[in-house]
Amino acid sequence: MKWLSKTYVAAVMLFLYAPIGVLIFFSFNESKSRANFTGFTLDWYQKLFSNEMILQSLLNTLIVALVSSVIATVLGTMAAVGVNSLRKGPKALVMNLNNLPIVNPEIVTGVSLMLLFVMFKELMGRVGMNFEFGFTTLILAHVSFSVPYVLLNVLPKLRQMDIFVYEAALDLGCSPSQAFFRVVLPEIMPGILAGFLMALTYSIDDFVISYFVSGPTSQTLPITIYSMTRRKVSPEINALSTIIFAVVLLVLLLVNFHGARQERLQRRKGGAAA
Amino acid sequence: MKSKYSALPYYVWMALFTIAPLILVLVFAFTDNNGAFTIENISQVGEYTNVLVRSVWLAAVATVICLLIAYPLAYIMSRLGPSKQRTMVMLIMLPMWMNFLLRTYAWMTILENNGLLNRFFGLFGVGPFDMINTQGAVVLGMVYNYLPFMILPLYTIMVKIDNRVIEAAQDLGASPLKVASSVVLPLSVPGISTGITMVFVPAVSTFIISRMLGGGGNLLIGDLIDLQFLGNAYNPHLGSAISLVLMVIILLCMSVMNQFGEEEEREGMLI
Numbered sequence: 001m002k003w004l005s006k007t008y009v010a011a012v013m014l015f016l017y018a019p020i021g022v023l024i025f026f027s028f029n030e031s032k033s034r035a036n037f038t039g040f041t042l043d044w045y046q047k048l049f050s051n052e053m054i055l056q057s058l059l060n061t062l063i064v065a066l067v068s069s070v071i072a073t074v075l076g077t078m079a080a081v082g083v084n085s086l087r088k089g090p091k092a093l094v095m096n097l098n099n100l101p102i103v104n105p106e107i108v109t110g111v112s113l114m115l116l117f118v119m120f121k122e123l124m125g126r127v128g129m130n131f132e133f134g135f136t137t138l139i140l141a142h143v144s145f146s147v148p149y150v151l152l153n154v155l156p157k158l159r160q161m162d163i164f165v166y167e168a169a170l171d172l173g174c175s176p177s178q179a180f181f182r183v184v185l186p187e188i189m190p191g192i193l194a195g196f197l198m199a200l201t202y203s204i205d206d207f208v209i210s211y212f213v214s215g216p217t218s219q220t221l222p223i224t225i226y227s228m229t230r231r232k233v234s235p236e237i238n239a240l241s242t243i244i245f246a247v248v249l250l251v252l253l254l255v256n257f258h259g260a261r262q263e264r265l266q267r268r269k270g271g272a273a274a
Numbered sequence: 275m276k277s278k279y280s281a282l283p284y285y286v287w288m289a290l291f292t293i294a295p296l297i298l299v300l301v302f303a304f305t306d307n308n309g310a311f312t313i314e315n316i317s318q319v320g321e322y323t324n325v326l327v328r329s330v331w332l333a334a335v336a337t338v339i340c341l342l343i344a345y346p347l348a349y350i351m352s353r354l355g356p357s358k359q360r361t362m363v364m365l366i367m368l369p370m371w372m373n374f375l376l377r378t379y380a381w382m383t384i385l386e387n388n389g390l391l392n393r394f395f396g397l398f399g400v401g402p403f404d405m406i407n408t409q410g411a412v413v414l415g416m417v418y419n420y421l422p423f424m425i426l427p428l429y430t431i432m433v434k435i436d437n438r439v440i441e442a443a444q445d446l447g448a449s450p451l452k453v454a455s456s457v458v459l460p461l462s463v464p465g466i467s468t469g470i471t472m473v474f475v476p477a478v479s480t481f482i483i484s485r486m487l488g489g490g491g492n493l494l495i496g497d498l499i500d501l502q503f504l505g506n507a508y509n510p511h512l513g514s515a516i517s518l519v520l521m522v523i524i525l526l527c528m529s530v531m532n533q534f535g536e537e538e539e540r541e542g543m544l545i
Contacts, residue, residue: 035383079280079281080281100292107481143287201371248368
């Protein structure tokens with residue numbers, strides 16, 4: 001039984017990782033072939049780093065991700081504070097609307113935003129002003145699909161918080177804004193950070209929505225990857241995949257080690273208190 | 275805290291960028307180029323019934339395969355020690371963090387006519403097989419991309435199943451099959467329904483997987499929508515009508531699934 005389950009886990013892992021392994025393996029392949037390994041080379045990496053289009057789209061991705069997730073975090077945190085003080089009925093309504101972009105298929109969100117921006121462009125054209133698809137539309141779209149996740153992360157933290165702590169701060173002479181920034185904000189910070197990170201990763205990874213709302217000058221990395229896959233042979237993709245995989249692996253390992261250490265510390269503290 | 279008003283900017287944002295766009299889709303679906311009311315767009319969707327059926331069918335097949343693969347795996351994971359569990363969750367999530375275009379591209383290179391798999395078959399003197407540009411390839415792409423979405427919710431639910439409950443059933447003489455069907459399965463129903471929604475919704479609305487692995491002959495709903503908005507067939511009215519139909523299909527699926535699952539299970543599994 002033991003070896004059966006071990007084999008099963010191994011088989012699923014093979015299924016999950018074999019394709020990625022193939023990409024990584026062939027990123028070092030001398031010839032353009034995706035089936036014959038003719039010799040070791042780092043040429044594709046060199047080509048990748050001198051590829052103006054890829055570097056530019058990487059920069060675009062980072063700009064859009066940072067700007068949109070900062071806006072989304074501020075907007076979402078403010079919203080969470082407001083929603084938290086709502087009564088049950090209105091709160092349920094707001095939360096349902098909030099979940100709309102999460103449950104809606106991405107392609108529908110994408111085309112609906114595209115329709116909105118096309119309409120806006122026409123309206124602007126009518127009064128003689130120019131409005132093009134580009135960074136503005138991308139950032140607006142990314143904020144829209146990120147805020148719901150920030151709200152979902154911050155709200156539970158607010159709910160868990162002891163309301164009397166805030167009131168005690170007021171009694172001790174804090175102004176409401178002082179009480180918020182010095183007492184409430186540190187308390188809900190983990191939720192805000194988690195929301196921010198989620199917004200950041202969703203934004204970096206997003207293809208479908210960006211595909212519909214980006215302009216010719218604001219290609220993000222996933223869009224560039226898409227146009228690369230449309231051309232039949234482009235071994236630079238393999239190199240790019242390898243780098244992305246390495247980065248993701250590194251980030252996950254760091255987060256995991258950090259999490260494990262935090263947990264151990266917590267347990268030690270808990271043990272000491274008991 | 276009396277701070278209801280701090281949510282106002284978000285309400286305005288939602289109204290502008292979530293609700294207004296969806297209303298636009300609705301309006302476009304029921305109007306023609308001159309803005310007059312019509313149901314022609316909706317009835318035109320009927321011409322694409324075969325595409326709709328194919329999308330739902332392929333997505334359903336992929337969902338079932340995901341469930342069959344993920345269920346035993348999630349159970350095995352949930353019975354491991356804490357540190358092993360953490361490693362496993364990380365291993366499942368790692369491929370998810372790679373852009374899905376790259377993951378799908380990987381399968382393109384494997385399934386090609388002179389790709390890796392056909393070379394491998396060639397060693398034994400069989401093939402080459404036509405694997406890319408088939409419905410099977412599309413299903414494979416869906417399963418590969420969305421399998422973690424099935425494993426993780428199942429795992430989160432199964433971790434909560436107390437080992438002692440299973441042991442009690444065994445002590446009372448239940449066979450392994452009986453334990454699985456009468457104890458583990460009923461307790462994991464919320465995870466199953468969340469997993470099904472999380473796989474079916476993206477699978478039925480994809481347009482990249484079908485384009486990259488299905489060739490031109492296996493269009494799905496998503497491809498149709500894309501064609502109406504960014505393709506040569508530019509017709510946002512028909513595109514909106516198809517989007518509306520897609521939303522209805524998904525709403526139906528979700529309302530069926532919500533009969534089984536509890537909403538509570540949503541949080542926590544988003545990361």
